[in-house]
Amino acid sequence: MRNAYVDQFPAEAKVIKAAFWSSFLALAIGGSLGLLQALHRTDVLRIMEAPDYYTVLTAHGVLLAITFTIFFLVGIFTWGVTTSLDRGLVDLRFTWGWYAMMVVGTVLVGVSILGGVVDAIPMNADVLFTFYAPLQPHPAFYVGLVLFVVGTWLAGADWFRTWLAWRSDNPDERIPLPTFMALTTTLFWYLCTLGVALSILLLLLPWSLGIVDSVNPLLTRTLFWYFGHAVVYFWLMPAYMLWYVMLPKLSGGKLFSDPLARVVFVLFLLLSTPTGIHHQYLDPGIAEGYKFIAMTNTMFLLLPSLLTAFTVVASMEHGARQRGGTGYLGWLKALPWRDPVFTGMALAGLMFAAAGFSGMINAGMNINYLVHNTWWIVGHFHLTVGTAVALTFMAAAYWFIPQVTGKELWNRSLGLVQVLVWFVGMTFMSNAMHRSGLFGVPRRTAEPQYENFAFEPAAGSMGEINAQVALGATLLTVSLALFLLNMVMTSLGGSSDEIPDNTYAETLSGPEDAPVVLDNLKLWTAIATVLVIFAYTLPLASIIDAGGLFGPGIDGFQLAIEAGPAFVLESVREVIA
Amino acid sequence: MRISKGALLVVIAVLIPFIVEFRTALSWFGIEISVLESLVLGAVVVLAIVIWAVWPPNGDAEAEPTGSS
Amino acid sequence: MNIHTYEKAWLVAAMVLIVGFMATITYGAVGPGIAMIDDDGGTIDPAEINDHERFGEPGVEHVGDDEYEVAVVAQAWSYTPEQIEVPADSEVTFYVTSRDVTHSFSVVGTNVNTMVIPGQISEMTVRFDEPGEYGILCNEYCGEYHHTMEGKLNVVPEDEFDLTELSVDAPSEVEAGNETTITANVSNGMQEDLETTVALEIGDQGSERDVTVPGDGSEEVEFTVDSAELGEGDHDWTVTVDDYEETGTLTVVNATDGGDGSAASGGDGDA
Ligand code: HEM
Ligand SMILES: [Cu+2]
Ligand SMILES: [Cu+2]
Numbered sequence: 001m002r003n004a005y006v007d008q009f010p011a012e013a014k015v016i017k018a019a020f021w022s023s024f025l026a027l028a029i030g031g032s033l034g035l036l037q038a039l040h041r042t043d044v045l046r047i048m049e050a051p052d053y054y055t056v057l058t059a060h061g062v063l064l065a066i067t068f069t070i071f072f073l074v075g076i077f078t079w080g081v082t083t084s085l086d087r088g089l090v091d092l093r094f095t096w097g098w099y100a101m102m103v104v105g106t107v108l109v110g111v112s113i114l115g116g117v118v119d120a121i122p123m124n125a126d127v128l129f130t131f132y133a134p135l136q137p138h139p140a141f142y143v144g145l146v147l148f149v150v151g152t153w154l155a156g157a158d159w160f161r162t163w164l165a166w167r168s169d170n171p172d173e174r175i176p177l178p179t180f181m182a183l184t185t186t187l188f189w190y191l192c193t194l195g196v197a198l199s200i201l202l203l204l205l206p207w208s209l210g211i212v213d214s215v216n217p218l219l220t221r222t223l224f225w226y227f228g229h230a231v232v233y234f235w236l237m238p239a240y241m242l243w244y245v246m247l248p249k250l251s252g253g254k255l256f257s258d259p260l261a262r263v264v265f266v267l268f269l270l271l272s273t274p275t276g277i278h279h280q281y282l283d284p285g286i287a288e289g290y291k292f293i294a295m296t297n298t299m300f301l302l303l304p305s306l307l308t309a310f311t312v313v314a315s316m317e318h319g320a321r322q323r324g325g326t327g328y329l330g331w332l333k334a335l336p337w338r339d340p341v342f343t344g345m346a347l348a349g350l351m352f353a354a355a356g357f358s359g360m361i362n363a364g365m366n367i368n369y370l371v372h373n374t375w376w377i378v379g380h381f382h383l384t385v386g387t388a389v390a391l392t393f394m395a396a397a398y399w400f401i402p403q404v405t406g407k408e409l410w411n412r413s414l415g416l417v418q419v420l421v422w423f424v425g426m427t428f429m430s431n432a433m434h435r436s437g438l439f440g441v442p443r444r445t446a447e448p449q450y451e452n453f454a455f456e457p458a459a460g461s462m463g464e465i466n467a468q469v470a471l472g473a474t475l476l477t478v479s480l481a482l483f484l485l486n487m488v489m490t491s492l493g494g495s496s497d498e499i500p501d502n503t504y505a506e507t508l509s510g511p512e513d514a515p516v517v518l519d520n521l522k523l524w525t526a527i528a529t530v531l532v533i534f535a536y537t538l539p540l541a542s543i544i545d546a547g548g549l550f551g552p553g554i555d556g557f558q559l560a561i562e563a564g565p566a567f568v569l570e571s572v573r574e575v576i577a
Numbered sequence: 578m579r580i581s582k583g584a585l586l587v588v589i590a591v592l593i594p595f596i597v598e599f600r601t602a603l604s605w606f607g608i609e610i611s612v613l614e615s616l617v618l619g620a621v622v623v624l625a626i627v628i629w630a631v632w633p634p635n636g637d638a639e640a641e642p643t644g645s646s
Numbered sequence: 647m648n649i650h651t652y653e654k655a656w657l658v659a660a661m662v663l664i665v666g667f668m669a670t671i672t673y674g675a676v677g678p679g680i681a682m683i684d685d686d687g688g689t690i691d692p693a694e695i696n697d698h699e700r701f702g703e704p705g706v707e708h709v710g711d712d713e714y715e716v717a718v719v720a721q722a723w724s725y726t727p728e729q730i731e732v733p734a735d736s737e738v739t740f741y742v743t744s745r746d747v748t749h750s751f752s753v754v755g756t757n758v759n760t761m762v763i764p765g766q767i768s769e770m771t772v773r774f775d776e777p778g779e780y781g782i783l784c785n786e787y788c789g790e791y792h793h794t795m796e797g798k799l800n801v802v803p804e805d806e807f808d809l810t811e812l813s814v815d816a817p818s819e820v821e822a823g824n825e826t827t828i829t830a831n832v833s834n835g836m837q838e839d840l841e842t843t844v845a846l847e848i849g850d851q852g853s854e855r856d857v858t859v860p861g862d863g864s865e866e867v868e869f870t871v872d873s874a875e876l877g878e879g880d881h882d883w884t885v886t887v888d889d890y891e892e893t894g895t896l897t898v899v900n901a902t903d904g905g906d907g908s909a910a911s912g913g914d915g916d917a
Contacts, residue, residue: 135748285766
């Protein structure tokens with residue numbers, strides 16, 4: 001008897017499948033745009049006007065960092081909650097409801113961005129995914145974002161409801177690990193999105209509709225980063241969950257320690273949000289002390305990641321030894337390297353370790369001045385979200401798509417080639433981006449070629465670095481195409497009886513070893529809230545005190561739509577004169 | 578084969594960042610190797626690994642580590 | 647909770663690493679006193695920039711000994727001023743604000759890098775020990791032509807630096823036989839007095855005048871030109887002060903030719 005996820009939870013499998021396909025679609029579009037950007041910036045191929053670059057970049061950022069990641073993770077968390085609680089969701093109409101809300105939100109945002117290049121759409125949202133005011137998008141952009149975020153809130157509510165229903169049947173049991181992970185992640189997601197939701201609903205949306213006529217740019221920016229750092233952990237937590245509950249099983253063993261895994265997720269709940277100001281080390285109007293607090297919290301956030309590195313490697317070693325591996329490093333040979341699911345996740349983890357190093361540089365308040373807003377940062381987060389998360393998700397899809405469709409993966413070897421090509425492509429692209437950041441090449445810049453000066457690479461030449469980026473980007477796009485091909489072909493295939501059972505890793509040291517207090521979600525939420533209050537009350541108060549809630553008469557700027565550059569320059573000259 | 582074909586592919590892939598970063602690291606010490614030189618270096622190392630992997634250990638060529646998939 | 651020995655060791659090592667990082671960074675921040683952006687710059691209403699005492703006239707100002715202040719206004723998609731010159735081995739404080747959206751003010755390849763947020767003033771103090779030329783660019787997306795936003799910072803040797811400005815007021819025409827004056831205005835932005843020589847050359851005549859321009863002040867020097875000595879026709883003139891030079895042409899016309907007699911000036915401007 002086949003016992004895949006689709007057999008256990010056929011109705012939930014449909015939602016998860018829909019979420020995955022939404023995420024793949026975003027990945028397909030966003031990834032292709034990534035190639036376009038890489039070729040344009042490096043002057044290898046320029047098929048668009050420079051101003052359109054920013055429309056494309058807005059789409060790339062939103063589609064990949066928000067749409068692709070979050071659609072995939074709501075699928076994963078839904079899988080984790082139902083599988084580990086061994087029960088279905090409470091009410092599937094509710095589930096389809098939040099999914100639909102996320103879709104509508106995405107479409108609104110997508111259309112408003114598309115308006116930047118399609119004249120027929122009278123909208124514009126060339127504001128990049130950070131939408132710093134006073135750059136002003138069409139209100140539909142804000143409305144779409146809010147709908148999307150509220151959709152994820154309801155998704156979280158769905159998991160909580162399901163857990164509570166389970167709790168009333170199982171009053172004395174420990175929360176199963178995957179559910180624990182989904183719930184703690186949801187909690188900090190609520191905590192952090194509250195800031196950006198308030199910022200959009202109370203400040204930005206009324207301003208873009210003309211109800212109030214000014215914003216305080218530093219305030220909305222700070223509220224963005226209040227969410228903007230935690231969101232990176234929102235992407236990362238599902239990847240961590242897969243490393244904890246899938247990798248050990250794939251390696252042929254068990255998870256080293258359930259209690260430590262819980263500690264790690266609790267630490268993320270506590271520390272994800274009160275760190276956001278580390279993105280504002282270079283912002284005026286925020287006292288150094290607040291930046292220092294954010295840095296301290298950031299450094300402590302290294303701890304759960306270092307613990308994860310240990311547990312994951314230890315679990316893999318345990319698995320390898322179960323499979324007959326021996327020796328100090330010889331056990332590595334015994335791992336299932338031919339399995340794209342395993343290899344993809346393992347390589348994603350390896351790249352995440354590399355990203356950890358550049359991340360420590362970013363986190364240092366003073367070293368940050370050298371790299372802030374340079375291409376170094378882009379190199380860094382293509383290792384984190386662009387690989388640790390994206391590659392883990394793609395690798396996981398090779399396991400999940402068969403689970404939720406009941407169809408066998410079309411081509412496993414191609415899957416292996418795909419994850420390897422991604423790894424190699426990212427090596428080239430990210431290395432060159434990091435290096436160019438060190439000598440000042442800016443990020444988010446269509447044509448980084450200046451009249452007054454030239455960049456001086458410490459080693460090599462600008463041409464060589466550009467070539468390396470273009471090569472890497474091309475490999476990544478090839479890899480992406482192979483992935484999508486495999487997914488499409490798998491879906492076109494027929495049902496198969498060969499699908500493995502829907503299980504996740506057992507543990508060597510189980511929940512019974514974990515202090516019960518770890519499961520006290522109320523306590524951790526309360527502490528997390530207090531930490532956020534500590535980190536943010538004073539900076540926010542001083543920003544509002546200095547600049548007012550709505551700022552000193554700061555109008556919106558749509559530096560694109562009706563205003564050609566000549567127009568804007570002219571109006572600026574008028575102001576200067 | 579000493580390791581499976583899949584593992585061999587993985588080893589080669591993982592080697593690439595090492596070569597790329599090796600080149601970056603050397604440049605800090607003022608040693609600059611050209612793209613061509615690093616390509617040659619990479620090829621030599623890859624070749625060495627392939628030879629090592631394909632060379633039959635103790636004659637039994639089909640010995641794969643137990644349980645590798 | 648049962649924690650494996652190796653895991654404990656790892657935990658301890660991780661904590662040591664983290665605390666070590668914080669110690670080095672704290673030392674780096676407090677010890678050598680690297681410039682960090684904070685709220686010292688204060689706030690400003692972007693609509694009032696033109697009337698602001700500092701930003702109304704952006705540029706380099708000498709505030710004493712080896713201290714300078716540079717006010718920069720950023721707007722889509724340029725900096726005012728675009729070219730900045732400061733002396734090496736002095737303490738330079740930059741004040742930067744934005745007229746419209748958020749920009750950055752980033753000196754390429756250095757850690758002089760700040761966001762420029764409308765409503766806020768970014769203040770940072772830097773020392774450039776060596777002369778050099780640096781690019782300035784905006785690395786915060788600010789609209790369609792963000793990639794064209796750049797400037798230049800020249801750090802010049804101390805003894806080559808001054809804040810002298812020369813402007814000249816001269817008629818373009820004079821009737822033969824009449825006298826006229828060419829007026830040089832030398833202003834000195836440094837706090838110390840400037841002792842220098844203003845020289846005028848016209849045709850094959852020349853005259854020099856020594857002046858002392860007070861600190862943060864200016865001085866006018868008038869040269870009387872006798873057209874009779876020049877004779878009819880066009881005469882190129884040059885006024886020089888130190889390395890600054892202004893040129894123009896004076897035409898001596900015959901009265902009966904009935905030049906239009908306009909007082910249009912033949913060459914004045916700022917060095
Ligand atoms: C085919 C693969 C990809 C390529 C070729 C690519 C290329 C690029 C390039 C060249 C930039 C820099 C733009 C600039 O600074 O001017 C960029 C930015 C970015 N990429 Fe990618 N990328 C890829 C995949 C991804 C993935 C998978 C993610 C996340 C899941 C991602 C997230 C981002 C984000 C968030 C930005 C920053 C956008 C911004 O600055 O507003 N990229 N990408
Ligand atoms: Cu962050
Ligand atoms: Cu800009």
